[in-house]
Amino acid sequence: MPHVIVEYSANIEADVSPQRLLDDFHRAALATGISEPVGVRTRLERREFYKISDDGGDNAFVNIT
Numbered sequence: 001m002p003h004v005i006v007e008y009s010a011n012i013e014a015d016v017s018p019q020r021l022l023d024d025f026h027r028a029a030l031a032t033g034i035s036e037p038v039g040v041r042t043r044l045e046r047r048e049f050y051k052i053s054d055d056g057g058d059n060a061f062v063n064i065t
Contacts, residue, residue, distance in 0.1 A: 004029045004042040007063040009050050018044055025064065 006025050008018075026042035034040075052059035 001039040001041065002029065002035050004040070005045060005065040006042070007045045007047060007061075007065070009052070009060045009062075010046055010048050011058075012060045012062065013046075018046065021062075 004025055006021060008021065012021075022042060022044050026040065029040050029042055030037050050061070052061060
């Protein structure tokens with residue numbers, strides 16, 4: 001039973017909705033055929049506090065585990 005955990009910086013929500021992010025990654029996980037569709041679990045983890053590289057305010061991230 002694969003779990004797809006998408007961790008992301010809160011500032012990307014200005015460009016993409018969390019629901020769309022979740023739907024797109026879940027669809028992509030299903031398309032791999034790695035498991036029966038009923039076994040795939042996908043969830044988001046929003047990160048409000050983070051530091052990236054030079055600490056620039058426009059930096060953002062998405063991490064998929």
